[in-house]
Amino acid sequence: MKKEDQFLGKHNAPNENFEIEGAQLFGHPKGLMTLFFTEMWERFSYYGMRALLILFMTAPIATGGLGFDDQTSGAIYGLYSMFVYLLALPGGWIADRLVGLKKSVWYGGIIITLGHFTMALPGLFSVMSSAPDLPKDQLTGLDLYSFFLGLILIVLGTGLLKPNISSIVGQLYPENSSKRDAGFSIFYMGINMGAFLAPIACSTLAIYDWHLGFGLAGFGMLMGLIQYKLTSKHLRGVGDFTLPENEIESRKRSKLINAVWLSLVVLAIIIACFFLEIISIDPTAIAAVSNTVIAIVALLFFLYVLFLGGLNSDEKKKVGVVMVLFVFSSIFWSGFEQAGSSLNLFAERFTDRVVMGWEIPAGYFQSINSIFIILFAPFFGAMWVMLAKKNLEPSSPLKFAFGLVLLGIGFLVMYFAAKIAASGDLAAPTWLVITYLFHTFGELSLSPVGLSLTTKLAPKKFVGQMMGMWFLSIAMGSLIAGRIAGGASGGTAEALSKMPDQYLLIVYTVVGAGLVLMLIAKPIRRLMGNVH
Template sequence: MRKEDQFVGKHNAPEDILEFEGPQLFGHPKGLMTLFFTEMWERFSYYGMRALLILFMTAPIASGGLGFNDQTSGAIYGLYSMAVYLLALPGGWVADRLIGLKKSVWYGGIIITIGHFTMALPGVFSLLAENPAAPGQLAAWDLPSFFLGLVLIVFGTGLLKPNISSIVGQLYPENSPKRDAGFSIFYMGINLGAFLAPIACSTLAVYDWHLGFGLAGFGMLMGLVQYKWTGKYLNGVGEAVVAESPAQRDALGRLQKRVWLVLGLVVVLVLLFFLQVIPVDPVAIAGVSNTMIAIVALLFFGYVLLFGGLDTAQKKKVLVIMILFVFSAVFWSGFEQAGSSLNLFAERFTDRMAMGWEIPAGYFQSVNSIFIILFAPFFGAMWVALARKNLEPSSPLKFAIGLLFLGIGFLVMYFAAKIAASGNLAAPSWLVITYLFHTFGELSLSPVGLSLTTKLAPKRFAGQMMGMWFLSIAMGNLVAGRIAGSTSGGTEEALANMPQQYLLIVYTVAGAGIVLMLVSKPIRSLMGKIH
């Protein structure tokens, strides 16, 4: 490896202080509120658009959609949601090595905003066009603006998502007992945005899909304004890399040139795609992407373990992250059915009439967040109470519990799918109960995974290890999108097979939970003093 590739600058982050510095709010650094609201609005934009995405793609052209079939829509959905998290790895690298965590969040938010507004542009063009597209036909700008918007959102989220979580971890001294509580508060911001967005964006989408996309972009814009206004409370955390010698400055300059070169190549590839010089088959790409992600993860962990300059204790902790990566991917492959197959189930096979009004299918995307807000304090209090009695489950065991809850949720969907396969509409309560168990699974696994990654990750790989956590979610999202193409009931054959498809998911995720439960003690021993 060349010397410039080994350069790691010095961050101005208070990682070794014993007490909080700067203003506080309710015993936590005041900067936590800056990150809380930034993440709330970013998640508003993400979940608002996600609630509409697969419904928009499968909607007939005559009703303003794209008219794609289920298999193509599921593949695009999976590739998009995969890429959102896949780019968290280079996003973490860019922050660690080049511009710092704080600027990464800022630039990422700007790119996300532009992406959402790009997806909203066809609505404006349709109003201004002298010769609008004929009924049943797409306008010339519909597909380019749709795919370009998705690409921009992917790049922006890759910069923002892993690094804002890393800033939360750096607000607290090492081994601070308040760190987990800080992440719980931060996680509430995520779910507040995720609760409001599907309702707001789906309501506007009833009138025009592009109004819903535009509102999602406005949400991210609000987050940027708030981030800039209150960024002073971050107290120097997440600042850019400091090159302390001429040699380091030269190395940093060479790294920056390489990044610009890679970005240039990406722009060229995107242009070739839009000019249709490079044909793209979403279904075929999705078919090989899982293998590619697995190879990337294996190479990264192998590099860190063999050439990362870590001591034995650090290598054991990285090994734990590697093991939990696999089980995390399994969990999210089931959980992220919410935006794909379960979203289509709500639209096609759920009785949504209430007092003469048809509830938009996207509203059901808020159910999970409602349950998170209601039950997160209960789960937090439960873990604290168990800890006082030395009965709190270890982090790997919490992962296993999360997988088992997820399996129970899909067992509920098995019975709902049998109702749909018989030709009847399922009651909304089937979806609500499913989301309840999925919420219990998420509360057992997701906040634990975020916090545990910051605890286990070696300092010099902090951003990149957070990127690997999101890479596991990327793999799960891709699988979720691919499954949606076959479990959405878009054809008679798919509808007949839907119950067995859900039962297969039950066997997979619950089986993984049982395996992890059996090996949780050996994993716990690798973690050292970290619980």
């Protein structure tokens, strides 16, 4: 799970004179529990569907899958992951300017639920048909339309819900409250509970029908919406939107609302043209172009801030550090996000999953990261505190470097597992478990530091935009991960023979990046000034 979820709303708290109102539960606002369970169910829906996504796309049509090749499936997976992060930016903007945080969470949850149930539609029609057990020999329009429309709805809904629910958590506490960090830690536990339970539950139902798994993910989000509405009284006074008081601001808001509706109409027309086959879309080509576009946008943004942002020398140095971190963050997430793509396919195709005569669904392995996060996050937090007391705590750039190296060690484990697979044998599940262990250690070293450091280094007038750039780096890494998965998943005999070398190339890339960052850590630390 992404540790930045814990920090996303920390800089959106009310002023220091704000007083927490309403009932308390163990010293925390009861509203925290409302948000805890809403986020738990939202993450349940997200990670439940994610555990099935690439497996469903690559599964043969006769078994209920889409029958896509690995290249296409990886590109779609990467584009989906990318847009989940990209749309968090306009999602936050809509909440701030048009509807408020609470309504954004509510509307986002509704759209997500519709998305999951849309993906489950073919299963419902199959059950209702007269011959549901007959194998299919070709895809129907419903199969494709419901799949892609469902993905689009989930992306749109997540963009509305994800950034804003964390911001409401921040508003439950005064900025100087000693309980605020503890509140975010509790909230973060909800994220990992949902992410732990979902792959197991949804993968179990997917054994019988893929669409049952998608439907269960939607049911999870529906449960979150119901409890959100029933307990919303505990959120009274936070996350509300104040309507403009003067006519000029009201007209401006009306124009913005019209612009949003126009954008949605244009999107609907494009989707309709795709479904009617008026236009064709090549996911692989779009993924390649998107990588280039994101890189150019990031570069132009940083150049604009550096040369036209009106910054002083110290601020420019700190922005330079953010630029460097953007690159290394993208490299890290391009490896880490293999969990839902190439590593998920490895679990299905090349791992011995039979225990006492029962075959463990491949999606179960997607819960391992969450288990390790729950177990080791307190340990890492205590370790940094202990090292800080002894003046031995590594600098933030060094923690970044450790994260990359640990990620590389995880892929080194996969290199040996891939060698076993390439020889024709099935690898033991232990290989994947150890890989996810090192990846979790890498995540705990890098991810908590990334967003927190970005907000500290950002010039005051660019804080929000710099936070956006952090998520843009994750979006870029996620897209690269999907593209890599297309060639590192061993879907053909030729790809299988090359798979060990593909994993070794990832090791060289991420470990090499970590070592480079270690070498330049001291100069970067000097550029950071008084930021630690």
